[in-house]
């Protein structure tokens with residue numbers, strides 16, 4: 001059940017981040033605020049170098065901000081130790097990158113099952129969870145195929161399933177469709193959208209790909225260190 005009355009799945013408050021020192025210092029993010037509600041897909045657009053990956057790395061607890069607060073499902077992260085960050089990341093955050101990075105010599109089913117195997121989920125239960133997610137993505141017939149027998153789009157949808165099989169609270173997707181053609185990009189975005197709505201996962205997806213706009217619940221634009229609602233969707237009242 002989606003309950004937007006409670007705290008968002010992830011929240012950034014007053015986040016600033018600079019790289020370099022002295023005269024080479026460049027402020028990439030300036031006092032960014034961002035809420036990612038349960039079961040919603042937020043598209044993050046912005047020119048190359050505007051800091052989209054930096055936002056995702058901070059949300060994914062892979063990088064620390066210079067200033068500001070990160071909140072994941074109501075917990076303020078503050079100065080948590082690396083081990084605690086790694087645990088939270090493994091248990092509650094899923095990642096999808098430009099390349100699917102599936103393990104060769106393992107079938108699609110085994111690749112998707114890997115995060116469940118690592119958690120020690122019993123084989124029968126894990127297989128049934130994988131089959132459930134493959135069914136939802138209309139990919140059941142691909143379960144026994146190794147990555148080299150899959151198309152680029154199918155591989156990326158396997159990566160989507162692998163990222164979501166553990167039902168993370170937050171999904172971070174960095175340019176997940178940039179290597180795909182139109183149909184495959186749309187099918188991958190559609191897979192992310194339908195699973196995030198169904199599982200209640202908050203998704204943030206950074207992209208240059210305007211084809212993905214139709215799948216977004218909200219579009220944000222990052223430029224000059226600031227995050228603003230996209231003017232078109234804002235005017236339509238959906239941002």
Ligand SMILES: Nc1ncnc2c1ncn2[C@@H]1O[C@H](COP(=O)(O)OP(=O)(O)OP(=O)(O)O)[C@@H](O)[C@H]1O
Nearest residue numbers: 019020026028046047048049050051052053054055
């Ligand atoms: N580890 C780092 N050290 C120094 N500078 C960095 C580092 N990471 C990012 N930057 C700089 O910060 C700026 C933002 O980079 P970032 O990768 O977040 O942008 P982006 O919007 O994701 O770009 P793209 O769309 O090209 O992937 C760039 O100028 C980049 O060179």
